[in-house]
Amino acid sequence: xxxxxxxxxxxxxxxxxxxxxxxxxxxxxxxxxxxxxxxxxxxxxxxxxxxxxxxxxxxxxxxxxxxxxxxxxxxxxxxxxxxxxxxxxxxxxxxxxxxxxxxxxxxxxxxxxxxxxxxxxxxxxxxxxxxxxxxxxxxxxxxxxxxxxxxxxxxxxxxxxxxxxxxxxxxxxxxxxxxxxxxxxxxxxxxxxxxxxxxxxxxxxxxxxxxxxxxxxxxxxxxxxxxxxxxxxxxxxxxxxxxxxxxxxxxxxxxxxxxxxxxxxxxxxxxxxxxxxxxxxxxxxxxxxxxxxxxxxxxxxxxxxxxxxxxxxxxxxxxxxxxxxxxxxxxxxxxxxxxxxxxxx
Amino acid sequence: xxxxxxxxxxxxxxxxxxxxxxxxxxxxxxxxxxxxxxxxxxxxxxxxxxxxxxxxxxxxxxxxxxxxxxxxxxxxxxxxxxxxxxxxxxxxxxxxxxxxxxxxxxxxxxxxxxxxxxxxxxxxxxxxxxxxxxxxxxxxxxxxxxxxxxxxxxxxxxxxxxxxxxxxxxxxxxxxxxxxxxxxxxxxxxxxxxxxxxxxxxxxxxxxxxxxxxxxxxxxxxxxxxxxxxxxxxxxxxxxxxxxxxxxxxxxxxxxxxxxxxxxxxxxxxxxxxxxxxxxxxxxxxxxxxxxxxxxxxxxxxxxxxxxxxxxxxxxxxxxxxxxxxxxxxxxxxxxxxxxxxxxxxxxxxxxxxxxxxxxxxxxxxxxxxxxxxxxxxxxxxxxxxxxxxxxxxxxxxxxxxxxxxxxxxxxxxxxxxxxxxxxxxxxxxxxxxxxxxxxxxxxxxxxxxxxxxxxxxxxxxxxxxxxxxxxxxxxxxxxxxxxxxxxxxxxxxxxxxxxxxxxxxxxxxxxxxxxxxxxxxxxxxxxxxxxxxxxxxxxxxxxxxxxxxxxxxxxxxxxxxxxxxxxxxxxxxxxxxxxxxxxxx
Numbered sequence: 001x002x003x004x005x006x007x008x009x010x011x012x013x014x015x016x017x018x019x020x021x022x023x024x025x026x027x028x029x030x031x032x033x034x035x036x037x038x039x040x041x042x043x044x045x046x047x048x049x050x051x052x053x054x055x056x057x058x059x060x061x062x063x064x065x066x067x068x069x070x071x072x073x074x075x076x077x078x079x080x081x082x083x084x085x086x087x088x089x090x091x092x093x094x095x096x097x098x099x100x101x102x103x104x105x106x107x108x109x110x111x112x113x114x115x116x117x118x119x120x121x122x123x124x125x126x127x128x129x130x131x132x133x134x135x136x137x138x139x140x141x142x143x144x145x146x147x148x149x150x151x152x153x154x155x156x157x158x159x160x161x162x163x164x165x166x167x168x169x170x171x172x173x174x175x176x177x178x179x180x181x182x183x184x185x186x187x188x189x190x191x192x193x194x195x196x197x198x199x200x201x202x203x204x205x206x207x208x209x210x211x212x213x214x215x216x217x218x219x220x221x222x223x224x225x226x227x228x229x230x231x232x233x234x235x236x237x238x239x240x241x242x243x244x245x246x247x248x249x250x251x252x253x254x255x256x257x258x259x260x261x262x263x264x265x266x267x268x269x270x271x272x273x274x275x276x277x278x279x280x281x282x283x284x285x286x287x288x289x290x291x292x293x294x295x296x297x298x299x300x301x302x303x304x305x306x307x308x309x310x311x312x313x314x315x316x317x318x319x320x321x322x323x324x325x326x327x328x329x330x331x332x333x334x335x336x337x338x339x340x341x342x343x344x345x
Numbered sequence: 346x347x348x349x350x351x352x353x354x355x356x357x358x359x360x361x362x363x364x365x366x367x368x369x370x371x372x373x374x375x376x377x378x379x380x381x382x383x384x385x386x387x388x389x390x391x392x393x394x395x396x397x398x399x400x401x402x403x404x405x406x407x408x409x410x411x412x413x414x415x416x417x418x419x420x421x422x423x424x425x426x427x428x429x430x431x432x433x434x435x436x437x438x439x440x441x442x443x444x445x446x447x448x449x450x451x452x453x454x455x456x457x458x459x460x461x462x463x464x465x466x467x468x469x470x471x472x473x474x475x476x477x478x479x480x481x482x483x484x485x486x487x488x489x490x491x492x493x494x495x496x497x498x499x500x501x502x503x504x505x506x507x508x509x510x511x512x513x514x515x516x517x518x519x520x521x522x523x524x525x526x527x528x529x530x531x532x533x534x535x536x537x538x539x540x541x542x543x544x545x546x547x548x549x550x551x552x553x554x555x556x557x558x559x560x561x562x563x564x565x566x567x568x569x570x571x572x573x574x575x576x577x578x579x580x581x582x583x584x585x586x587x588x589x590x591x592x593x594x595x596x597x598x599x600x601x602x603x604x605x606x607x608x609x610x611x612x613x614x615x616x617x618x619x620x621x622x623x624x625x626x627x628x629x630x631x632x633x634x635x636x637x638x639x640x641x642x643x644x645x646x647x648x649x650x651x652x653x654x655x656x657x658x659x660x661x662x663x664x665x666x667x668x669x670x671x672x673x674x675x676x677x678x679x680x681x682x683x684x685x686x687x688x689x690x691x692x693x694x695x696x697x698x699x700x701x702x703x704x705x706x707x708x709x710x711x712x713x714x715x716x717x718x719x720x721x722x723x724x725x726x727x728x729x730x731x732x733x734x735x736x737x738x739x740x741x742x743x744x745x746x747x748x749x750x751x752x753x754x755x756x757x758x759x760x761x762x763x764x765x766x767x768x769x770x771x772x773x774x775x776x777x778x779x780x781x782x783x784x785x786x787x788x789x790x791x792x793x794x795x796x797x798x799x800x801x802x803x804x805x806x807x808x809x810x811x812x813x814x815x816x817x818x819x820x821x822x823x824x825x826x827x828x829x830x831x832x833x834x835x836x837x838x839x840x841x842x843x844x845x846x847x848x849x850x851x852x853x854x855x856x857x858x859x860x861x862x863x864x865x866x867x868x869x870x871x872x873x874x875x876x877x878x879x880x881x882x883x884x885x886x887x888x889x890x891x892x893x894x895x896x897x898x899x900x901x902x903x904x905x906x907x908x909x910x911x912x913x914x915x916x917x918x919x920x921x922x923x924x925x926x927x928x929x930x931x
Binding site: 275 | 385742743748768775776777795797800801804805806835840864869870871872885890891892894895
C-alpha cells in the first residue's frame with residue numbers, strides 16, 4: 001500500500017492533489033536525510049501547504065515514517081524535496097541562552113529548539129563540554145558541535161522520524177540478513193588510517209600543544225592521519241584521547257567500501273527469517289551479508305560479513321531499496337566536496 | 346435480438362448526431378482495447394522460473410472508427426459533424442456500450458481522447474468522412490449504476506443471533522475423554538466434565554480433552570460453532586489456555602466472549618468436536634486438580650460484537666470482478682459518532698484476523714473492569730501489564746501499526762508506554778522480541794485518546810503454514826488506563842481516523858455521518874463529516890483526520906472494522922460502481 005504525505009499538518013492528496021515517486025533516504029549519522037516527490041499542479045498554483053520550511057511527514061496511516069522540512073519547491077517540473085531535520089543543524093548556530101558560543105551538545109540542541117529547530121533532546125545527548133569550558137570563541141554551527149561530541153563519544157548523532165536528537169552507538173548484532181549472492185562489496189584504500197594523531201592544547205599544562213594517538217593494530221596498512229583539535233581551545237588530555245579513540249571507533253581504520261547494494265523485497269530478511277517491510281530499513285541497522293568476503297581481516301571461516309548501513313535510499317512501491325555500509329567512499333565530485341567542507345568545519 | 350447502443354457522452358454513435366449530421370460506427374477498426382497488466386519479476390531463490398506478480402493494470406486504449414455524413418436537405422456539412430465529435434473529446438467522459446445480445450450496458454471511463462483523420466477522396470466526393478476516435482480509458486469497465494451495499498448495523502440494536510443447539514451437554518452420549526484426563530465424562534450441574542489430578546514439574550504442561558463424536562451437522566446457514574467452556578482448577582497449578590479441533594483438525598478461535606468461544610466453520614459438516622484445556626504451574630512443582638467443563642455446543646449465524654456495539658467487524662459485499670472505488674459511509678440516526686472514529690478496511694482473505702486486542706487478552710497481573718461506556722466493554726490499568734496472544738494464523742504477513750485508546754489513570758499529562766511483541770510456541774519464547782517505547786501527548790484523566798504507539802513486523806519469526814505459534818503483545822504504562830488496543834496491518838488494510846464530535850449532532854455542528862470518498866476521474870479523494878444523508882451540509886474533516894489511506898475495495902468482499910466511541914451500532918455502507926474486466930455482467 002502506498003504511503004501518505006502530510007505537509008504542514010494537511011494530508012497532501014486530500015487537500016492539494018495526487019503525488020508520485022515518493023522517495024526517501026536515511027544516513028548514519030544524520031537519520032532522516034531527504035524526502036522527495038512529484039506533483040502535477042495547475043500553472044500558477046501555489047498551495048499554502050507547500051511553503052519552504054513546512055513540516056513534511058511520510059505517513060503510514062497515523063504512524064510517521066520519515067520527517068523533514070520543505071526546501072525550495074520546483075514549480076516548473078513539479079518536484080518537491082524535504083531535508084531531514086539533522087540538516088537544519090547545519091544552518092543554526094550553537095549558542096547558549098546568553099548568545100555565547102556553546103561547546104555543549106545538550107545546550108546547543110536545547111537553545112536551537114528555542115530558536116526554531118523543531119526537535120527534542122533525547123537523554124543520550126551528552127551534557128559535558130567538548131573543551132575545558134562550556135563556551136568558546138568563534139561561531140560554530142550546531143551540526144559541528146554535535147559532530148565533535150559524537151566523535152568524542154565514538155557515537156553517531158541522528159534525528160529520525162520522531163524528531164528527537166539522539167546519540168546512537170553502532171550496533172554489533174545484525175537485525176537484517178542479505179541473502180547470499182546478492183552483494184559483493186568492493187574496497188578502496190582511500191579515506192583510511194591505522195593511527196590517528198590528535199594535536200590539542202592541554203588545559204592542564206598552560207595550553208601547551210601536545211599530541212595523543214590511537215592505533216588499530218588489525219588495520220591492514222600502515223597509514224597515519226592527523227587531526228588538529230587546537231581550534232577547540234584548551235581541552236584535557238582525556239578528551240583528546242577520547243576523540244582519537246572515537247574517530248577509530250567510527251570505522252576510520254577500515255578501508256572504504258565502494259558501490260551500493262540494491263536489494264529487492266525477496267532478498268532481505270529479519271533475524272527471524274521473515275521478509276521485512278522496506279520502510280523499516282534505515283541507516284544505522286546492522287546487516288549480515290551472507291557469502292561476502294572481508295578483504296581486511298581474517299574471518300576465521302565465517303561465511304558472512306556484518307556491516308552497519310550508512311546510507312539507504314528507497315522509492316515507495318518500487319520493491320527495491322539501495323543500501324551502502326558505513327565508510328562507503330563517495331566517488332562523486334559533490335560527495336568529495338562535502339567531505340572536504342565537513343573536515344574544514 | 347435487442348438493439349445495440351453506443352454513446353460517447355451525449356453523442357449517439359450509432360446513427361445519432363444532430364439535425365445537421367449523422368454518425369455511424371464501423372465495426373472494422375473499432376476495438377475496446379484491454380487494460381495492460383503491470384507485471385513485476387521478483388528476485389527469488391527459485392532455480393527455475395521466476396516469481397511474477399501483477400501489481401495492477403494500466404489504462405486501456407479504445408478505438409472507434411466512425412463515418413459522418415450530413416443529413417440530406419439539412420444544409421449541414423461535414424464540418425458540423427466534426428465539430429459535434431470534438432465537443433465530446435479531449436476531456437473526461439463516459440463511453441457506454443450496450444451489446445446486441447441483451448446483456449447489461451458497459452461503461453468505459455474515458456480520461457482523455459482525440460480525433461484522427463485521413464483524407465479519402467472517394468469518401469469526400471460522396472459526402473461522407475471517416476475518423477478514428479482514440480480514447481484513453483481506465484483499465485476496468487463498470488456498470489451503469491452504482492450499488493449500495495449495507496453492512497449489518499442500522500443504527501439500532503441488531504437482531505439477536507440465531508442459535509441452533511448441537512449438544513446441550515446434559516448427557517454423556519457421544520462423549521469421551523482424552524489427553525491426560527483420568528475421570529469422566531460425567532454430567533455435573535448440566536455440563537460435561539472430564540478431570541485429572543496433576544503433579545507438574547517446573548514448566549511442565551498437561552492437556553485434558555473432552556471429545557464429542559458421532560455428529561453429522563452441516564454448518565450451512567449457521568457457520569459459526571459456539572462452545573461454552575470453562576477450566577476449573579484447584580491446588581498449585583494454573584489453567585493456561587483452551588483450544589479446539591473440529592473433525593480432528595485444529596481450528597483457531599475467531600472471537601472469545603466471556604466463556605463462549607466462536608470458531609469459523611463455514612462450509613464444514615461437523616462429525617466431531619474436541620475441546621482441549623491446558624494446565625501448567627508456577628516455576629515451582631505444582632499439584633492440583635484440573636477439570637474441563639463443557640456447557641454447550643451450538644451453531645450461530647453471526648459473530649458477536651467485540652466487547653461493545655461501539656466496535657463492530659462486518660463484511661461488505663463488493664459486486665463485480667475487478668477492484669473498484671467506493672464511498673464508505675458511517676452513520677447513526679441520533680448520536681454523533683464521537684472523536685477518534687475508526688474505519689479500517691481490509692482484505693477478506695479467509696483468515697480470522699481481527700485487529701482488536703481485548704478479544705485476545707490472554708492474561709496479566711491485573712484484571713478488566715466491566716464498563717459499558719468503553720469501546721471494548723471494559724478497562725484496565727497498564728501499571729499491571731496485560732498481555733494479548735494473536736495466533737500466527739490470524740496475523741497476515743506485513744507491517745503492523747499499534748494503536749491504543751487510553752487515558753491517564755489519576756494524573757493528567759504525558760505518559761510513557763512500553764510494548765513488546767514476542768513469538769511463542771508452546772509457551773516458549775522464540776527469537777528476539779520487537780519492542781518500543783513511546784511518550785504520549787498529554788493524556789486526560791477523564792477522556793480517552795487514541796495514541797499510535799509503534800509500528801513493526803509483529804511476525805518476528807518465519808514459521809510453517811500450520812504453525813501453532815502466537816505473538817504475545819505485552820503493554821506497560823504507569824498511570825495509564827487502557828480501553829482498547831489494535832494491531833492494524835497496513836499491507837492488507839487501510840486505516841481512516843477522524844473526529845466527528847460528541848455533542849448532539851446538527852447541520853454545521855458535530856456529525857453523526859462520516860463519508861470517506863475515493864479518487865475518481867472527476868474528483869480527488871476526501872473525508873467529509875456531516876449531518877444530512879445527502880451530504881448537503883458535509884464538510885472536510887480537516888485537522889480532525891488522524892489517519893488517511895485510500896480504501897482498497899476488491900470483490901467479492903472486504904472486511905470493515907468500525908469504532909464509533911459515541912454511537913452504538915453505527916450503520917456502515919459502501920456505494921460503488923461494480924467494475925469488470927471488459928464487460929458488465931449487471
